[in-house]
Amino acid sequence: MWGLCVAMGLSTIGFAGERFSSSVFINTTTRAFSGNLGTARNGSDFVSYLWCASTGSGVGWCHAKDASGVTASCVTTDAGMLETIRSLNSDSNLQVLYDNTGLCTYIYVATGSHFETKGP
Template sequence: MTKKNVVLGCAMAAVLAGTAAWAGSRYVGPVTINLSAKEAYGTLGSARNSQDALQFITCDAHAFNDGSKHMSCTAKNASGTSVYCTSTVPVLVETARSLSGDAFVFFEWDASGACTYLGVGHSSEFEPKRP
Protein backbone atom coordinates (compact mmCIF):
# COMPACT_ATOMS: atom_id res chain seq x y z
CA MET A 1 0.00 0.00 0.00
CA THR A 2 1.44 3.36 -0.96
CA LYS A 3 1.53 6.48 1.19
CA LYS A 4 -0.97 8.06 -1.20
CA ASN A 5 -3.41 5.14 -0.79
CA VAL A 6 -3.15 5.25 3.01
CA VAL A 7 -3.84 9.00 3.08
CA LEU A 8 -6.69 8.69 0.55
CA GLY A 9 -8.17 5.78 2.51
CA CYS A 10 -8.19 7.81 5.72
CA ALA A 11 -9.73 10.78 3.93
CA MET A 12 -12.41 8.61 2.29
CA ALA A 13 -13.27 6.99 5.62
CA ALA A 14 -13.67 10.43 7.15
CA VAL A 15 -16.01 11.57 4.34
CA LEU A 16 -18.13 8.42 4.41
CA ALA A 17 -18.37 8.29 8.19
CA GLY A 18 -19.15 11.97 8.69
CA THR A 19 -22.91 11.73 9.29
CA ALA A 20 -25.06 13.01 12.14
CA ALA A 21 -25.40 9.47 13.54
CA TRP A 22 -21.69 9.33 14.35
CA ALA A 23 -20.08 11.02 17.31
CA GLY A 24 -17.14 11.72 15.02
CA SER A 25 -15.12 9.98 12.38
CA ARG A 26 -12.93 7.16 13.66
CA TYR A 27 -9.94 5.40 12.15
CA VAL A 28 -8.60 2.20 13.67
CA GLY A 29 -5.07 1.62 12.40
CA PRO A 30 -3.50 -1.67 13.45
CA VAL A 31 0.20 -2.03 12.73
CA THR A 32 0.72 -3.03 9.12
CA ILE A 33 4.10 -4.06 7.74
CA ASN A 34 4.82 -4.50 4.04
CA LEU A 35 8.28 -6.05 3.74
CA SER A 36 8.43 -5.93 -0.06
CA ALA A 37 7.60 -2.20 -0.10
CA LYS A 38 9.75 -1.63 3.03
CA GLU A 39 7.01 0.30 4.84
CA ALA A 40 5.19 0.13 8.15
CA TYR A 41 2.29 2.14 9.51
CA GLY A 42 -0.39 2.26 12.16
CA THR A 43 -1.76 4.34 15.00
CA LEU A 44 -0.23 4.19 18.45
CA GLY A 45 -3.65 3.91 20.09
CA SER A 46 -4.78 1.00 17.91
CA ALA A 47 -1.54 -0.87 18.56
CA ARG A 48 -1.79 -0.29 22.30
CA ASN A 49 -5.48 -1.27 22.41
CA SER A 50 -5.09 -4.39 20.24
CA GLN A 51 -6.21 -7.75 21.58
CA ASP A 52 -2.80 -9.29 20.96
CA ALA A 53 0.24 -8.61 23.13
CA LEU A 54 2.56 -8.12 20.15
CA GLN A 55 1.68 -4.98 18.21
CA PHE A 56 3.55 -1.75 18.65
CA ILE A 57 4.88 1.09 16.54
CA THR A 58 7.24 3.79 17.74
CA CYS A 59 9.76 6.38 16.70
CA ASP A 60 12.34 7.89 19.03
CA ALA A 61 14.64 10.88 18.72
CA HIS A 62 18.00 11.01 20.50
CA ALA A 63 20.43 13.88 21.12
CA PHE A 64 23.98 13.47 22.37
CA ASN A 65 26.32 15.81 24.24
CA ASP A 66 28.53 16.13 21.14
CA GLY A 67 25.57 17.78 19.36
CA SER A 68 24.71 14.83 17.16
CA LYS A 69 21.11 13.65 16.80
CA HIS A 70 19.52 10.52 15.43
CA MET A 71 16.15 8.82 15.26
CA SER A 72 14.86 5.29 14.99
CA CYS A 73 11.50 3.71 14.21
CA THR A 74 10.38 0.20 15.10
CA ALA A 75 7.17 -1.70 14.43
CA LYS A 76 5.82 -5.17 15.17
CA ASN A 77 2.52 -6.46 13.78
CA ALA A 78 0.06 -8.99 15.21
CA SER A 79 1.87 -11.81 13.38
CA GLY A 80 5.12 -11.00 15.17
CA THR A 81 6.93 -9.55 12.15
CA SER A 82 9.12 -6.65 13.24
CA VAL A 83 11.10 -3.98 11.41
CA TYR A 84 13.53 -1.26 12.45
CA CYS A 85 15.25 1.68 10.82
CA THR A 86 17.41 4.59 11.93
CA SER A 87 18.64 7.91 10.54
CA THR A 88 20.65 11.02 11.31
CA VAL A 89 18.90 13.13 8.64
CA PRO A 90 17.83 16.30 10.53
CA VAL A 91 14.31 16.52 9.06
CA LEU A 92 13.59 12.90 10.00
CA VAL A 93 14.90 13.50 13.53
CA GLU A 94 12.62 16.55 13.88
CA THR A 95 9.63 14.62 12.52
CA ALA A 96 10.25 11.84 15.05
CA ARG A 97 10.25 14.49 17.78
CA SER A 98 6.73 15.57 16.72
CA LEU A 99 5.23 12.19 17.61
CA SER A 100 2.42 12.38 20.16
CA GLY A 101 0.83 9.61 22.19
CA ASP A 102 -2.09 8.91 19.87
CA ALA A 103 -0.53 9.68 16.47
CA PHE A 104 -0.52 7.82 13.16
CA VAL A 105 2.98 6.77 12.08
CA PHE A 106 4.13 5.76 8.60
CA PHE A 107 7.78 4.98 7.90
CA GLU A 108 9.88 3.50 5.12
CA TRP A 109 13.42 2.13 5.02
CA ASP A 110 16.01 1.02 2.51
CA ALA A 111 18.00 -2.20 2.15
CA SER A 112 20.65 -0.96 4.61
CA GLY A 113 18.06 -0.31 7.34
CA ALA A 114 18.18 3.47 7.02
CA CYS A 115 14.88 5.31 7.43
CA THR A 116 14.01 7.04 4.16
CA TYR A 117 10.59 8.49 5.04
CA LEU A 118 8.68 9.31 8.20
CA GLY A 119 5.15 10.64 8.28
CA VAL A 120 3.40 11.51 11.54
CA GLY A 121 -0.30 12.38 11.64
CA HIS A 122 -2.37 13.87 14.44
CA SER A 123 -6.14 13.65 14.16
CA SER A 124 -9.26 13.38 16.28
CA GLU A 125 -10.09 10.34 14.11
CA PHE A 126 -7.27 8.23 15.54
CA GLU A 127 -8.11 5.79 18.30
CA PRO A 128 -6.73 7.03 21.62
CA LYS A 129 -4.96 4.66 23.96
CA ARG A 130 -7.22 3.25 26.64
CA PRO A 131 -5.89 3.16 30.21
Protein backbone atom coordinates in the same frame (compact mmCIF):
# COMPACT_ATOMS: atom_id res chain seq x y z
CA MET B 1 -32.70 28.49 1.98
CA TRP B 2 -33.84 26.89 5.27
CA GLY B 3 -33.73 23.44 3.66
CA LEU B 4 -30.16 24.01 2.49
CA CYS B 5 -29.06 25.09 5.99
CA VAL B 6 -30.70 22.04 7.56
CA ALA B 7 -29.13 19.72 4.98
CA MET B 8 -25.68 21.22 5.57
CA GLY B 9 -26.10 20.89 9.33
CA LEU B 10 -27.12 17.25 9.05
CA SER B 11 -24.23 16.43 6.76
CA THR B 12 -21.82 17.90 9.31
CA ILE B 13 -23.39 15.79 12.06
CA GLY B 14 -22.95 12.72 9.87
CA PHE B 15 -19.19 13.17 9.89
CA ALA B 16 -18.71 14.28 13.49
CA GLY B 17 -16.80 11.90 15.71
CA GLU B 18 -15.27 9.94 12.83
CA ARG B 19 -12.71 7.40 14.09
CA PHE B 20 -10.13 5.29 12.31
CA SER B 21 -8.34 2.28 13.75
CA SER B 22 -5.18 1.22 11.98
CA SER B 23 -3.37 -1.84 13.28
CA VAL B 24 0.36 -2.21 12.80
CA PHE B 25 1.00 -3.09 9.16
CA ILE B 26 4.42 -4.22 7.92
CA ASN B 27 5.39 -4.96 4.32
CA THR B 28 8.97 -6.24 4.19
CA THR B 29 8.89 -6.39 0.36
CA THR B 30 8.21 -2.66 -0.05
CA ARG B 31 10.05 -1.92 3.21
CA ALA B 32 7.20 -0.03 4.85
CA PHE B 33 5.37 -0.04 8.15
CA SER B 34 2.50 1.98 9.52
CA GLY B 35 -0.33 2.18 12.00
CA ASN B 36 -1.95 4.17 14.78
CA LEU B 37 -0.07 4.19 18.06
CA GLY B 38 -3.39 4.10 19.92
CA THR B 39 -4.59 1.05 17.98
CA ALA B 40 -1.29 -0.75 18.64
CA ARG B 41 -1.54 0.02 22.35
CA ASN B 42 -5.20 -0.96 22.61
CA GLY B 43 -4.87 -4.18 20.59
CA SER B 44 -5.79 -7.49 22.15
CA ASP B 45 -2.88 -9.42 20.58
CA PHE B 46 -0.32 -8.24 23.19
CA VAL B 47 2.34 -8.57 20.48
CA SER B 48 2.07 -5.48 18.25
CA TYR B 49 4.02 -2.33 18.89
CA LEU B 50 4.90 0.83 17.04
CA TRP B 51 7.32 3.47 18.31
CA CYS B 52 10.04 5.94 17.50
CA ALA B 53 12.74 7.58 19.60
CA SER B 54 15.41 10.21 19.13
CA THR B 55 18.50 11.43 20.93
CA GLY B 56 19.84 14.91 21.48
CA SER B 57 22.88 13.94 19.45
CA GLY B 58 20.82 13.69 16.26
CA VAL B 59 19.91 10.01 15.83
CA GLY B 60 16.41 8.62 15.54
CA TRP B 61 14.86 5.16 15.27
CA CYS B 62 11.45 3.77 14.42
CA HIS B 63 10.34 0.21 15.19
CA ALA B 64 7.28 -1.91 14.49
CA LYS B 65 6.05 -5.41 15.23
CA ASP B 66 2.77 -6.73 13.86
CA ALA B 67 0.36 -9.25 15.37
CA SER B 68 2.09 -12.16 13.59
CA GLY B 69 5.50 -11.23 15.04
CA VAL B 70 7.05 -9.67 11.91
CA THR B 71 9.34 -6.77 12.82
CA ALA B 72 10.78 -3.81 10.95
CA SER B 73 12.91 -0.85 11.95
CA CYS B 74 15.06 1.92 10.61
CA VAL B 75 17.44 4.63 11.76
CA THR B 76 17.95 8.23 10.63
CA THR B 77 20.15 11.24 11.21
CA ASP B 78 18.14 13.45 8.83
CA ALA B 79 17.12 16.67 10.60
CA GLY B 80 13.67 16.78 8.99
CA MET B 81 12.90 13.19 9.92
CA LEU B 82 14.11 13.80 13.47
CA GLU B 83 11.74 16.75 13.73
CA THR B 84 8.91 14.53 12.48
CA ILE B 85 9.78 11.79 15.00
CA ARG B 86 9.73 14.38 17.77
CA SER B 87 6.21 15.46 16.78
CA LEU B 88 4.89 11.93 17.38
CA ASN B 89 2.55 11.40 20.31
CA SER B 90 0.57 8.47 21.68
CA ASP B 91 -2.48 9.32 19.55
CA SER B 92 -0.61 9.69 16.23
CA ASN B 93 -0.65 7.76 12.99
CA LEU B 94 2.84 6.79 11.82
CA GLN B 95 3.98 5.78 8.34
CA VAL B 96 7.59 4.83 7.62
CA LEU B 97 9.57 3.74 4.56
CA TYR B 98 13.12 2.42 4.77
CA ASP B 99 15.80 1.15 2.43
CA ASN B 100 17.60 -2.19 2.25
CA THR B 101 20.34 -0.96 4.61
CA GLY B 102 17.87 -0.02 7.36
CA LEU B 103 17.95 3.73 6.82
CA CYS B 104 14.62 5.54 7.09
CA THR B 105 13.76 7.18 3.77
CA TYR B 106 10.36 8.65 4.71
CA ILE B 107 8.59 9.30 8.00
CA TYR B 108 5.07 10.70 8.17
CA VAL B 109 3.22 11.57 11.37
CA ALA B 110 -0.40 12.69 11.56
CA THR B 111 -2.32 13.50 14.71
CA GLY B 112 -6.03 14.16 14.83
CA SER B 113 -9.26 13.45 16.62
CA HIS B 114 -10.18 10.80 14.06
CA PHE B 115 -7.30 8.47 15.03
CA GLU B 116 -7.90 5.92 17.77
CA THR B 117 -6.56 7.24 21.06
CA LYS B 118 -4.41 5.27 23.45
CA GLY B 119 -6.34 3.61 26.27
CA PRO B 120 -5.03 2.81 29.73
